[in-house]
Amino acid sequence: xxxxxxxxxxxxxxxxxxxxxxxxxxxxxxxxxxxxxxxxxxxxxxxxxxxxxxxxxxxxxxxxxxxxxxxxxxxxxxxxxxxxxxxxxxxxxxxxxxxxxxxxxxxxxxxxxxxxxxxxxxxxxxxxxxxxxxxxxxxxxxxxxxxxxxxxxxxxxxxxxxxxxxxxxxxxxxxxxxxxxxxxxxxxxxxxxxxxxxxxxxxxxxxxxxxxxxxxxxxxxxxxxxxxxxxxxxxx
Amino acid sequence: xxxxxxxxxxxxxxxxxxxxxxxxxxxxxxxxxxxxxxxxxxxxxxxxxxxxxxxxxxxxxxxxxxxxxxxxxxxxxxxxxxxxxxxxxxxxxxxxxxxxxxxxxxxxxxxxxxxxxxxxxxxxxxxxxxxxxxxxxxxxxxxxxxxxxxxxxxxxxxxxxxxxxxxxxxxxxxxxxxxxxxxxxxxxxxxxxxxxxxxxxxxxxxxxxxxxxxxxxxxxxxxxxxxxxxxxxxx
Amino acid sequence: xxxxxxxxxxxxxxxxxxxxxxxxxxxxxxxxxxxxxxxxxxxxxxxxxxxxxxxxxxxxxxxxxxxxxxxxxxxxxxxxxxxxxxxxxxxxxxxxxxxxxxxxxxxxxxxxxxxxxxxxxxxxxxxxxxxxxxxxxxxxxxxxxxxxxxxxxxxxxxxxxxxxxxxxxxxxxxxxxxxxxxxxxxxxxxxxxxxxxxxxxxxxxxxxxxxxxxxxxxxxxxxxx
Numbered sequence: 001x002x003x004x005x006x007x008x009x010x011x012x013x014x015x016x017x018x019x020x021x022x023x024x025x026x027x028x029x030x031x032x033x034x035x036x037x038x039x040x041x042x043x044x045x046x047x048x049x050x051x052x053x054x055x056x057x058x059x060x061x062x063x064x065x066x067x068x069x070x071x072x073x074x075x076x077x078x079x080x081x082x083x084x085x086x087x088x089x090x091x092x093x094x095x096x097x098x099x100x101x102x103x104x105x106x107x108x109x110x111x112x113x114x115x116x117x118x119x120x121x122x123x124x125x126x127x128x129x130x131x132x133x134x135x136x137x138x139x140x141x142x143x144x145x146x147x148x149x150x151x152x153x154x155x156x157x158x159x160x161x162x163x164x165x166x167x168x169x170x171x172x173x174x175x176x177x178x179x180x181x182x183x184x185x186x187x188x189x190x191x192x193x194x195x196x197x198x199x200x201x202x203x204x205x206x207x208x209x210x211x212x213x214x215x216x217x218x219x220x221x222x223x224x225x226x227x228x229x230x231x232x233x234x235x236x
Numbered sequence: 237x238x239x240x241x242x243x244x245x246x247x248x249x250x251x252x253x254x255x256x257x258x259x260x261x262x263x264x265x266x267x268x269x270x271x272x273x274x275x276x277x278x279x280x281x282x283x284x285x286x287x288x289x290x291x292x293x294x295x296x297x298x299x300x301x302x303x304x305x306x307x308x309x310x311x312x313x314x315x316x317x318x319x320x321x322x323x324x325x326x327x328x329x330x331x332x333x334x335x336x337x338x339x340x341x342x343x344x345x346x347x348x349x350x351x352x353x354x355x356x357x358x359x360x361x362x363x364x365x366x367x368x369x370x371x372x373x374x375x376x377x378x379x380x381x382x383x384x385x386x387x388x389x390x391x392x393x394x395x396x397x398x399x400x401x402x403x404x405x406x407x408x409x410x411x412x413x414x415x416x417x418x419x420x421x422x423x424x425x426x427x428x429x430x431x432x433x434x435x436x437x438x439x440x441x442x443x444x445x446x447x448x449x450x451x452x453x454x455x456x457x458x459x460x461x462x463x464x465x466x467x468x469x470x471x
Numbered sequence: 472x473x474x475x476x477x478x479x480x481x482x483x484x485x486x487x488x489x490x491x492x493x494x495x496x497x498x499x500x501x502x503x504x505x506x507x508x509x510x511x512x513x514x515x516x517x518x519x520x521x522x523x524x525x526x527x528x529x530x531x532x533x534x535x536x537x538x539x540x541x542x543x544x545x546x547x548x549x550x551x552x553x554x555x556x557x558x559x560x561x562x563x564x565x566x567x568x569x570x571x572x573x574x575x576x577x578x579x580x581x582x583x584x585x586x587x588x589x590x591x592x593x594x595x596x597x598x599x600x601x602x603x604x605x606x607x608x609x610x611x612x613x614x615x616x617x618x619x620x621x622x623x624x625x626x627x628x629x630x631x632x633x634x635x636x637x638x639x640x641x642x643x644x645x646x647x648x649x650x651x652x653x654x655x656x657x658x659x660x661x662x663x664x665x666x667x668x669x670x671x672x673x674x675x676x677x678x679x680x681x682x683x684x685x686x687x688x689x690x691x692x693x694x695x696x
Contacts, residue, residue, distance in 0.1 A: 139631075170650050320555075338480060
């Protein structure tokens with residue numbers, strides 16, 4: 001078993017190293033190679049972090065959904081561990097997204113926070129994540145906690161498109177479109193160098209996410225192994 | 237109905253409540269489930285009732301896996317809680333009407349009245365369950381299962397709340413059920429009483445099945461197995 | 472016995488119990504009324520602004536009142552291990568979901584039938600003729616609330632700090648309903664008909680249908696002991 005883990009650890013190490021390299025290259029491209037934005041200037045560069053962060057925050061909840069669904073169906077502990085790990089790393093990236101958005105907002109709009117669609121949606125996603133994690137920690141029985149969390153994982157995911165629609169309708173019908181127009185695709189009217197920066201950044205963040213996820217998953221796995229050992233030694 | 241438990245095990249957190257349990261029950265049997273407190277009797281009963289899922293192993297009723305219990309199988313299994321499983325703020329009659337309808341059994345007034353008369357609650361039909369004593373609640377539970385007619389009936393320490401006539405009522409009811417081909421499994425500390433009723437004894441100790449034999453006279457193996465967990469000897 | 476008949480049986484049982492004790496209904500009714508008073512003192516409302524703020528205030532009152540009802544939803548089953556009695560029986564878990572949702576819905580509708588006209592009176596809202604549309608929109612929103620609320624109430628049954636956890640997990644998920652209901656009501660009070668707010672109504676309907684279905688299907692796993 002130890003040998004197996006050495007092999008897995010090696011792969012994780014490579015993943016981590018790759019992530020580090022990709023993020024570094026991405027940062028270089030974002031901060032130095034890509035030109036500053038015509039309208040927003042240097043502050044626009046935070047978008048190279050912000051957009052990948054938000055995409056990964058949503059990807060993470062998708063993984064929570066997948067883990068939750070598989071767990072309810074097959075009742076295999078590893079799916080529950082995946083869902084929990086994805087929730088914890090996901091909440092991290094969501095919080096990061098909000099902070100980055102706020103940092104961008106201050107010089108651009110003059111305020112630390114605004115209720116535009118994107119920020120609002122990210123805040124809601126954060127609340128859903130937090131609810132999920134709190135639910136897990138407040139239920140004593142492990143199996144019940146896993147089941148309850150899995151249900152929330154699924155219901156939350158089904159709700160996200162509806163939350164999206166409602167928030168976008170709310171913001172676009174009552175106020176003039178904000179600078180972050182949801183309909184403007186990233187690759188329209190954008191300098192190719194910026195696009196490259198964005199892509200590399202995204203790949204870097206993605207690798208970083210999976211690296212962190214694998215670490216957190218391993219922690220969950222080890223907890224389970226300890227529990228199993230305790231069970232064996234228990235009233236045996 | 238045949239009941240088979242195969243390598244049944246249940247763990248709560250860090251504690252094993254049941255380990256590697258194999259058991260077979262045949263129609264018409266009355267089985268006494270004995271053992272010290274914490275031996276796993278209640279856990280076994282809950283597993284057989286389908287209330288909790290096993291950590292490993294399986295239970296089969298007539299060959300069908302009971303763990304992701306189909307409603308049809310659940311309809312044939314009963315758990316008699318002496319003073320529980322009754323709605324406090326419904327009347328005696330309303331409780332019976334509710335459960336008989338839920339199980340799709342005969343819920344007509346004459347059937348309910350007959351069952352109530354049989355257990356001696358005929359005059360309390362309109363009383364709220366909250367106003368009954370525990371002995372009467374137990375009688376009501378008997379009436380309930382009399383109407384629901386399960387093929388497997390499980391009981392957890394029923395003797396505690398019953399008076400003399402209540403005990404006779406319960407034992408007559410159980411004997412009738414066995415005669416009809418149902419299986420009865422009763423966990424109790426009143427060893428002599430339950431052995432008078434049942435023809436097989438199963439002893440659990442620390443989650444394991446340590447004894448499983450049909451009754452005979454004399455029964456030295458039982459006396460020995462029993463005295464092992466009861467320091468002061470048998471009943 | 473079919474799903475709907477089982478749900479109906481359970482619902483009748485719950486209504487009978489509620490009729491006897493009236494615990495939930497009276498508490499919810501008085502709490503809803505109390506909130507209206509609190510709002511009146513908190514928001515110094517001039518008559519011109521009342522119609523503008525009415526939908527939001529009303530819906531907030533119902534949200535908090537409904538949450539009270541949700542906390543009590545499975546109370547009858549907690550006495551005497553009746554929950555076990557239901558799990559033991561051939562009851563389809565989806566029927567339990569429908570019954571509890573329906574029960575909470577009936578309680579909330581009864582409260583709304585009194586509180587909405589009361590609001591109209593207390594806050595001097597003129598448009599009495601618009602009450603039917605307002606009721607309709609409120610009803611659709613309440614269905615959405617009850618559906619998600621029953622699910623969340625069930626999964627938090629054994630949690631610590633349950634009264635705090637339940638709103639925490641429920642409210643973010645309720646945002647589409649909150650937005651849709653309030654926008655619809657605003658439109659109705661402004662123009663007298665749903666008109667431009669039709670897409671909000673459709674969203675509400677979609678929400679209700681999606682989560683009603685999901686609830687019935689998923690409740691099996693929610694309740695597995």
